[in-house]
Amino acid sequence: MCSQIVNAQFLTASDTSESSVKRYKSIINANKEIVEFIEYSLAQKGLPKHLRNLALIESHFDRKITSGAGAVGVWQFMTAHANQYGLTEQNRTDLYKSTKTATVSLTNLYKKYNNWVTVVAAYNCGEGNIAKAMASAGSTQYHIFYKFLPEETINHVKKYLNACYATGELQSVLSNYNSSRMNTVFFVNGGSRKDLGGLSETEINAGFNLNIIADELDVEVDKLLSWNPGINEELQQKGESTLHLPTDLMPDFLLRKNKILSRSIKEGHTSNTKQ
Numbered sequence: 001m002c003s004q005i006v007n008a009q010f011l012t013a014s015d016t017s018e019s020s021v022k023r024y025k026s027i028i029n030a031n032k033e034i035v036e037f038i039e040y041s042l043a044q045k046g047l048p049k050h051l052r053n054l055a056l057i058e059s060h061f062d063r064k065i066t067s068g069a070g071a072v073g074v075w076q077f078m079t080a081h082a083n084q085y086g087l088t089e090q091n092r093t094d095l096y097k098s099t100k101t102a103t104v105s106l107t108n109l110y111k112k113y114n115n116w117v118t119v120v121a122a123y124n125c126g127e128g129n130i131a132k133a134m135a136s137a138g139s140t141q142y143h144i145f146y147k148f149l150p151e152e153t154i155n156h157v158k159k160y161l162n163a164c165y166a167t168g169e170l171q172s173v174l175s176n177y178n179s180s181r182m183n184t185v186f187f188v189n190g191g192s193r194k195d196l197g198g199l200s201e202t203e204i205n206a207g208f209n210l211n212i213i214a215d216e217l218d219v220e221v222d223k224l225l226s227w228n229p230g231i232n233e234e235l236q237q238k239g240e241s242t243l244h245l246p247t248d249l250m251p252d253f254l255l256r257k258n259k260i261l262s263r264s265i266k267e268g269h270t271s272n273t274k275q
Contacts, residue, residue, distance in 0.1 A: 011117065011143050011174060013165035014158050024056065024166035031061040034074070038099055045103040047110075050173060053163040054120060055102075057156065063093050075102040081126075114198070114247070115180035116173055118142045120160045125153040131202070138255040140200045140247050142177070199227060200250040204243045206235045209264035216260050217249055 028035055038052045058076040059065045071078050072092040082092050087101040109119040112127070121142060122130045129149060137145035146154055164170040210231070214221040225231065227244045234241035245253055253260070 011161070011177060013162045013170055015162045016165055020162055021166040024053075024163050027056060027060050028052075028167070034061045034095065037095065038074075041099045041103055045107055047103060047106060048116070048169075048172065048176075050164050050167065050169040051106060051116070053160055053167060053169075054106075054123065056163050057159040063095055063098075073098050075099065077101070081105070112201075115142070115177045117157060117161075117177045121146070121149060121153050121157050124156040125150050129153070134200075134250075135202075135254050137251075139251040141251075198246055199244040200247045201242050201244050202250065202254065203240060204235075205240045207261055207264055208235075208243075209260075209267065212260055212263045212267065213243075213253065216256050216263075217245070217252055219249070 035052055038055055039049045042049055042051050055061055055074050058071075059074045061074055063074050065076075066072050067076060069078065074095055075092075075098045077087060077092045077098060079089060082089070082098075082101065085101045085104055087097060091097040106119060106123070109122050109127075110116070113119055113122060113130075118130065130145075133145040133148035134140050136148040139145050142157075146157070161170060161173065164173050210224060211221055214224045217224075227246070228241075231241050231243070243253075
């Protein structure tokens with residue numbers, strides 16, 4: 001019970017002062033046309049309007065701003081992130097093209113993480129850092145793994161929650177976070193691989209025995225294979241594959257990963273191929 005209270009306190013606005021609220025609101029009011037365009041673009045993609053606050057804390061809606069790290073424009077795209085989505089170096093300052101790219105990036109991140117708090121963190125520090133933090137914490141839940149993220153990212157999420165408090169959208173963000181924690185596993189029951197909403201992913205190599213993974217996680221091998229169609233073939237052909245597990249099981253796998261690998265090597269992994 002105590003940890004739930006701590007978590008609830010952590011995932012909330014850290015600055016609800018009148019001056020903070022006024023500051024965020026005044027930046028929005030000073031950039032009404034840009035804000036309206038961003039909100040329209042988000043709505044077109046079925047994304048919540050509160051994501052306009054990501055541009056608010058990233059750049060204060062300044063298209064010409066360049067950060068010390070070299071991130072450019074309203075959405076503060078780094079070159080690599082921009083290139084990933086076909087946004088050229090020059091077009092990072094183009095409001096229309098960069099916003100279109102940001103909506104695609106945010107949609108993809110949400111499909112992967114299923115809550116906006118983790119999406120904001122991933123947008124700031126990259127998916128690789130999120131994966132490392134989750135592995136270090138043995139959890140896919142932001143309020144547990146955040147301690148392993150860069151300080152700048154932790155502060156970025158705090159700023160986002162403060163901005164959402166200022167715009168009256170904090171409750172929506174927190175409700176989304178809590179419902180994703182409670183409901184992710186139900187999306188996959190009897191589930192289809194097409195909807196990875198409730199599945200988290202990690203990389204494994206051919207040293208892992210799927211039967212032992214199933215045994216350690218106390219799930220049926222058939223269920224494990226239903227979450228991972230084609231995994232046997234991929235492990236045999238490439239020697240590695242992405243393993244998908246329900247979000248609530250992933251921390252258990254990460255915590256026992258070394259033990260599972262040791263058992264797999266000890267007991268042999270030829271039983272991966274299931275007839």
